[in-house]
Amino acid sequence: xxxxxxxxxxxxxxxxxxxxxxxxxxxxxxxxxxxxxxxxxxxxxxxxxxxxxxxxxxxxxxxxxxxxxxxxxxxxxxxxxxxxxxxxxxxxxxxxxxxxxxxxxxxxxxxxxxxxxxxxxxxxxxxxxxxxxxxxxxxxxxxxxxxxxxxxxxxxxxxxxxxxxxxxxx
Amino acid sequence: xxxxxxxxxxxxxxxxxxxxxxxxxxxxxxxxxxxxxxxxxxxxxxxxxxxxxxxxxxxxxxxxxxxxxxxxxxxxxxxxxxxxxxxxxxxxxxxxxxxxxxxxxxxxxxxxxxxxxxxxxxxxxxxxxxxxxxxxxxxxxxxxxxxxxxxxxxxxxxxxxxxxxxxxxxxxxxxxxxxxxxxxxxxxxxxxxxxxxxxxxxxxxxxxxxxxxxxxxxxxxxxxxxxxxxxxxxxxxxxxxxxxxxxxxxxxxxxxxxxxxxxxxxxxxxxxxxxxxxxxxxxxxxxxxxxxxxxxxxxxxxxxxxxxxxxxxxxxxxxxxxxxxxxxxxxxxxxxxxxxxxxxxxxxxxxxxxxxxxxxxxxxxxxxxxxxxxxxxxxxxxxxxxxxxxxxxxxxxxxxxxxxxxxxxxxxxxxxxxxxxxxxxxxxxxxxxxxxxxxxxxxxxxxxxxxxxxxxxxxxxxxxxxxxxxxxxxxxxxxxxxxxxxxxxxxxxxxxxxxxxxxxxxxxxxxxxxxxxxxxxxxxxxxxxxxxxxxxxxxxxxxxxxxxxxxxxxxxxxxxxxxxxxxxxxxxxxxxxxxxxxxxxxxxxxxxxxxxxxxxxxxxxxxxxxxxxxxxxxxxxxxxxxxxxxxxxxxxxxxxxxxxxxxxxxxxxxxxxxxxxxxxxxxxxxxxxxxxxxxxxxxxxxxxxxxxxxxxxxxxxxxxxxxxxxxxxxxxxxxxxxxxxxxxxxxxxxxxxxxxxxxxxxxxxxxxxxxxxxxxxxxxxxxx
Numbered sequence: 018x019x020x021x022x023x024x025x026x027x028x029x030x031x032x033x034x035x036x037x038x039x040x041x042x043x044x045x046x047x048x049x050x051x052x053x054x055x056x057x058x059x060x061x062x063x064x065x066x067x068x069x070x071x072x073x074x075x076x077x078x079x080x081x082x083x084x085x086x087x088x089x090x091x092x093x094x095x096x097x098x099x100x101x102x103x104x105x106x107x108x109x110x111x112x113x114x115x116x117x118x119x120x121x122x123x124x125x126x127x128x129x130x131x132x133x134x135x136x137x138x139x140x141x142x143x144x145x146x147x148x149x150x151x152x153x154x155x156x157x158x159x160x161x162x163x164x165x166x167x168x169x170x171x172x173x174x175x176x177x178x179x180x181x182x183x184x185x186x187x
Numbered sequence: 188x189x190x191x192x193x194x195x196x197x198x199x200x201x202x203x204x205x206x207x208x209x210x211x212x213x214x215x216x217x218x219x220x221x222x223x224x225x226x227x228x229x230x231x232x233x234x235x236x237x238x239x240x241x242x243x244x245x246x247x248x249x250x251x252x253x254x255x256x257x258x259x260x261x262x263x264x265x266x267x268x269x270x271x272x273x274x275x276x277x278x279x280x281x282x283x284x285x286x287x288x289x290x291x292x293x294x295x296x297x298x299x300x301x302x303x304x305x306x307x308x309x310x311x312x313x314x315x316x317x318x319x320x321x322x323x324x325x326x327x328x329x330x331x332x333x334x335x336x337x338x339x340x341x342x343x344x345x346x347x348x349x350x351x352x353x354x355x356x357x358x359x360x361x362x363x364x365x366x367x368x369x370x371x372x373x374x375x376x377x378x379x380x381x382x383x384x385x386x387x388x389x390x391x392x393x394x395x396x397x398x399x400x401x402x403x404x405x406x407x408x409x410x411x412x413x414x415x416x417x418x419x420x421x422x423x424x425x426x427x428x429x430x431x432x433x434x435x436x437x438x439x440x441x442x443x444x445x446x447x448x449x450x451x452x453x454x455x456x457x458x459x460x461x462x463x464x465x466x467x468x469x470x471x472x473x474x475x476x477x478x479x480x481x482x483x484x485x486x487x488x489x490x491x492x493x494x495x496x497x498x499x500x501x502x503x504x505x506x507x508x509x510x511x512x513x514x515x516x517x518x519x520x521x522x523x524x525x526x527x528x529x530x531x532x533x534x535x536x537x538x539x540x541x542x543x544x545x546x547x548x549x550x551x552x553x554x555x556x557x558x559x560x561x562x563x564x565x566x567x568x569x570x571x572x573x574x575x576x577x578x579x580x581x582x583x584x585x586x587x588x589x590x591x592x593x594x595x596x597x598x599x600x601x602x603x604x605x606x607x608x609x610x611x612x613x614x615x616x617x618x619x620x621x622x623x624x625x626x627x628x629x630x631x632x633x634x635x636x637x638x639x640x641x642x643x644x645x646x647x648x649x650x651x652x653x654x655x656x657x658x659x660x661x662x663x664x665x666x667x668x669x670x671x672x673x674x675x676x677x678x679x680x681x682x683x684x685x686x687x688x689x690x691x692x693x694x695x696x697x698x699x700x701x702x703x704x705x706x707x708x709x710x711x712x713x714x715x716x717x718x719x720x721x722x723x724x725x726x727x728x729x730x731x732x733x734x735x736x737x738x739x740x741x742x743x744x745x746x747x748x749x750x751x752x753x754x755x756x757x758x759x760x761x762x763x764x765x766x767x768x769x770x771x772x773x774x775x776x777x778x779x780x781x782x783x784x785x786x787x788x789x790x791x792x793x794x795x796x797x798x799x800x801x802x803x804x805x806x807x808x809x810x811x812x813x814x815x816x817x818x819x820x821x822x823x824x825x826x827x828x829x830x831x832x833x834x835x836x837x838x839x840x841x842x843x844x845x846x847x848x849x850x851x852x853x854x855x856x857x858x859x860x861x862x863x864x865x866x867x868x869x870x871x872x873x874x875x876x877x878x879x880x881x882x883x884x885x886x887x888x889x890x891x892x893x894x895x896x897x898x899x900x901x902x903x904x905x906x907x908x909x910x911x912x913x914x915x916x917x918x919x920x921x922x923x924x925x926x927x928x929x930x931x932x933x934x935x936x937x938x939x940x941x942x943x944x945x946x947x948x949x950x951x952x953x954x955x
Contacts (some may be wrong), residue, residue: 040705042684046946055946059684062610080608114953120673121610126949153704155688166689168704 041144041152043100046159047131047183056111056127058100060144065123068148069095081118092116096125101141103175104134131183139177146171158182226875227900230765233773234750240418245754246741253746255280256413256438263445263503264381264520266402269393272378273410276343278438279371283416286364290371291414291424292350292357296379298427299389300334304354305428308701331382335411338376348373355427357411375411390589390596396523396545399496403524403545405584405596407517408433415635419748425637430700432636432643435514437744441507446520448502449495451487453526453543453580454518455593456510464506476528477537483527483557489546495522510592512575512744514633517591519543519582527553531561534573538564544583551601551615555665556581559619562661566654567627570732571739579626581619588618590625597622613673616658616665621651632742639749640700641772645714652677652715679928682708682716686777687930696772697749716928717771724877724926725896726762734759766875766896776873778927781934782880782919783869783905787862788820789830790838795823814841818863834859860911866919867907868898869934875899876927882910883918891923 043058062079069077069091079088093113102109111129118124131138145152154169160182167176237243239250260275281287298305340348340359349360365371384392384405391409393402415423415434423434444452452464461473469486476484500522510516523545530537542556560581568574580594587596599615601607627650629636629643636643652674658665659672666672675681685693685708694703696714703709722731737759738752753768770776794802794809794817802808816839819826829838836842836859850857868878878894898906910916919937922929929935933942943951 040707042688046944055944057946063614066608076602078606078608080610082609114950117949121614121675124945126946128950155692157689164689166692168689168692 040155041142042155042157043142043144044157044159045140045178045182049160049184052131054102054111054129054131056100056129058096058125058127058144059119059122060125062118062121062123064145064149064152065092065095068145071148079118079123089116092123092125096127096144099143099146100127101143102129102138103141104136104138109134109138136180136183137177138183139175141175142169143171143174146174160184225900226770226903227763227766227897228769230753230768233769234753235419235748237754238418241748241751243754244758245738245751245756246758247745247751250284251745252282252284252418254282254413254416254436256436258410258438258440258442258516260410260440260442260516261445262410262442262518264404264406264447264450266404266447266450266499269381269402270378271381271406271409274374274376275410276372276374277413279365279373279413281365281367281369281371283418284367286366287416288361288364290359290361290365291416291422292359292375292411293408293414293424293427293433294335294337294352294355294357294411295408295427295433297334297352297355298429299331299379299382299387301330301332303334305426306330308428331380331387333380333382336378337411338378340375341373343372343374353426356414356424377411379409381406384587385585388586390587391517394585396547399523401496401521401523403519403521403584405517405519405582405587405589407515407589407591407596410516412515415746417746420635420638423635423637427637428701430706431638431640432700433515434635434637435633437512437514437633440510440513440516442509442516442518443505443507444518444520445503445505447500447522448504449498449500449522450504450520451492451522451524451526451543452506452518452520453524453541453582453594454506454508455513455516455591456508457577459507459509460505464504473528477530477539479529480532481529483529483540483542485525485527487524487526489525489549489553492523492525492546510576513592514630515591517594519580519584519594519596521545525549525553527557528578529557529561531564533564533568536573538574538576539578540564541578541580542583543580547585547600548583549601550605551599551607551612552583555612555616556583556597556619558662558665559616559658560623562658563620563623563654566657567624567650570650570653571627571632571736572743574626575631575743576626579623581623588622590622590630592626592630595619595622595625609673612665617651617655617675620654620658621647624651624654627739631744632739633744633746635746635748636700638699639697640706640710641696641714642747642749642752644710645696645718648676648711648715649718652719676712676715677719679716679720680925682712682928683930685712686775686928690775693775695774714772717767720927721756721764721767724879725764725767726760730760730762731756770874774873777930778874778876779872779929779931779934780868780870780876780878780921780927781931782866782921782937783934784867785916785919785937786820786822786865786867788818788865789826789863790835790842791817791819791825791827791830792839793817793825795819795825814845816842820865834861835863858913860913862910862912862915864910864912864916865907866910866937867905868921869905870899870903871934872930875903878906879922879924879926880908881918881920881923882912882916883920884912884914885917886914888914889918 041058041060043056046055048055066077066079096113102111109129111127114126114128116123116125140156142154142156144154150171156167156169158165158178239248242248257278258275260273263272279290297303340350342348351358382389382392383395385394391405391407393404395402413436415436440456444454446452461470465473472484472486524543525546526543528539528541531540540557540560542552544552560579564574564579576593578593582594582596584596585600586598588598589596597618599611599618624647625643628646634642655672655674692704694709696709700706700710722728734756738755741755742751757764798817836846875896877896878898880892881889883889921935
């Protein structure tokens with residue numbers, strides 16, 4: 018059935034077929050040896066394409082077979098705008114390593130060096146909130162076998178990363 | 188006598204040892220008891236007691252009944268004012284053993300009343316960022332008012348019937364109770380404002396095309412429909428809140444659709460008056476199509492459709508459709524439609540595969556839509572029953588993917604310049620297969636969608652996976668460059684992300700569709716994957732396919748419940764699946780099975796210290812034992828390196844004597860393995876699954892052993908298996924082909940392989 022857009026008035030009558038709900042997943046893994054956070058985000062290609070089209074060129078095509086030159090910078094710009102790490106009121110700069118296509122999903126890889134950062138550290142994830150009121154972004158924090166998850170929705174999108182997921186003392 | 192006694196003693200001693208091992212941690216007496224929480228406990232408590240309506244075998248019982256509801260309707264579509272008017276005569280046949288004093292009628296359109304409670308069903312509060320249109324629609328505009336306006340409800344003599352509307356349900360009070368076996372005829376006159384389905388993402392409505400000023404209508408759940416009355420729910424009058432779809436009765440329909448004269452119409456049922464509504468040329472093509480088995484005949488071409496877009500007819504035409512034994516009726520109408528159809532032979536009968544699309548769908552739609560319809564009818568018929576209806580129609584509507592009997596709406600639109608990506612193409616083919624496939628579940632195998640989303644969505648998504656894979660094989664050019672059709676759902680690893688997710692955002696499959704966070708994986712992906720795993724890994728294709736077909740045929744044109752499905756799958760296969768239903772359908776547990784430890788052990792002539800100690804505890808010495816074989820692992824302090832060499836028979840006097848006495852030349856084919864391993868398998872995941880293990884040997888050979896799921900009966904955490912072999916084991920891998928949706932592969936191998944994460948792999952690739 019059709020995609021589900023739950024925002025208030027837009028929500029009710031929806032049929033559902035494939036990904037009838039809008040969800041992205043972001044995994045944030047602390048790597049003690051490198052004192053860095055490895056961030057991997059997966060979004061559905063068709064949603065992302067629609068977002069990029071809405072924000073600019075309506076011919077933008079996210080597709081491995083016709084990957085235009087400027088796509089990489091558009092993709093990077095979008096992730097930099099919508100995934101934010103903040104410590105002590107300052108936005109932390111991260112490396113955007115790149116993206117790959119996996120069937121109908123785009124996977125983006127980012128890395129944040131934590132050498133000189135002292136907690137508390139927060140993450141904000143506003144992916145697609147500018148396009149889909151019902152978008153939900155799941156954030157998985159991982160450290161060894163420890164797990165914790167947040168669900169970012171447009172009315173709550175900032176979360177503090179608990180200290181025991183950073184383990185900076187070791 | 189003495190020997191028997193000793194043997195008994197030994198048996199009990201060995202048994203005791205086993206049980207001591209298994210409970211090594213519990214030194215003190217248990218403090219609390221527990222109920223039966225074994226993963227293999229049968230589902231007797233969860234499933235309804237079988238009765239004469241529904242049997243313990245999962246088939247309809249001797250007293251099974253269902254109501255029949257027939258409709259004769261006159262519908263008018265007012266394109267100019269975007270309104271739809273209807274007058275319907277309903278014949279309700281009470282096949283139940285009960286007398287009914289009222290009937291419940293579903294008014295699904297009332298979910299679009301401007302004050303519908305469904306508008307307030309969510310509690311997520313204010314959103315700091317909103318699309319402009321959403322913000323304006325939410326806070327500035329009077330909400331769209333698209334609820335039903337009921338002009339009257341009358342009995343067959345024209346006498347008004349008392350009726351009460353509660354949200355999306357209307358109770359019609361009967362003058363006298365309707366006796367079991369009797370019929371009641373009544374009529375309803377109604378109208379409503381048609382919504383723009385693009386704006387509010389509705390299942391039904393119109394799409395407006397600003398360039399030519401036309402609309403394409405896809406209209407469904409648009410008339411008052413009888414609710415289901417049956418043996419499990421009584422009246423199924425659970426309100427329509429938007430996600431839980433429909434529960435509907437079978438019946439016969441005669442529908443006269445009056446639309447602008449230049450519209451092309453498709454609908455549930457067979458067109459009765461093609462001569463009245465088609466031009467001479469169209470009629471010729473329409474007839475030609477009935478026997479065109481190799482490719483579609485275009486009834487209305489793109490050029491003709493473009494020509495029609497340019498003007499608006501003030502005249503009207505009435506299209507008449509008849510359908511037998513359907514649970515619903517839907518239709519599509521526009522002057523923009525291109526129309527094509529071809530015939531498919533199924534079980535000695537011809538079925539028409541039909542596509543209807545505006546030019547905006549081309550060139551994608553002319554290329555793939557009808558092909559996808561044909562593939563769906565073939566694959567699904569093969570696995571269930573021959574498609575019983577005369578046609579199946581795929582209509583293109585932006586953003587839609589919604590199913591009705593014989594007709595469905597599907598997305599997949601190229602860019603304006605006609606180009607499209609692979610994801611648009613495969614998305615379109617997949618949604619057509621899915622929605623056409625819904626003819627089988629739930630249109631014919633008529634489960635209650637309002638209560639159980641997975642019964643149609645899960646089964647359909649499973650079948651969709653099979654049909655997609657077939658499509659890839661029958662249309663190799665469509666998947667050029669890929670080794671198989673890129674199915675989004677069905678393969679076990681595709682569900683891992685969901686099943687390993689945060690437990691607060693996932694729900695058991697056996698949940699109502701209104702109350703889950705992620706309806707997609709919950710009602711579609713997970714049940715479809717579960718069935719695929721049943722077919723490939725648990726039951727095998729032969730047993731599964733026969734059982735699945737049995738279920739489909741038993742419940743064809745009937746109303747099954749989950750229990751009927753669970754029971755039939757077991758009844759027709761003799762495979763106990765209660766553990767599978769319990770784990771996969773009633774819980775949010777996941778699969779995680781691994782290899783924990785591998786120990787090699789050897790035959791020795793002397794007992795180890797532990798064995799002697801144990802004998803002592805029982806007041807025994809070695810002399811009290813009958814002939815026994817002692818074994819020792821290599822890290823035992825009494826282990827001697829000579830145990831490694833030669834045959835095990837050389838290291839045990841008892842074994843040697845036994846062989847000499849009992850193994851004569853005539854049965855000398857006996858095999859004496861050199862190596863003995865004890866392998867511990869762990870199961871951090873809650874789900875029990877068959878244990879699939881690949882053993883790799885030093886000589887380069889390997890073998891796959893499938894231990895039955897029952898290995899987990901007595902220990903849900905870890906089990907040990909012994910492998911006795913001539914060869915040396917150098918590697919062990921659990922579920923090497925990723926058949927079980929194991930969420931953590933880091934414990935699947937021995938020796939442990941250092942896994943490089945995808946992240947590190949990508950990072951390394953970028954550096955080079």
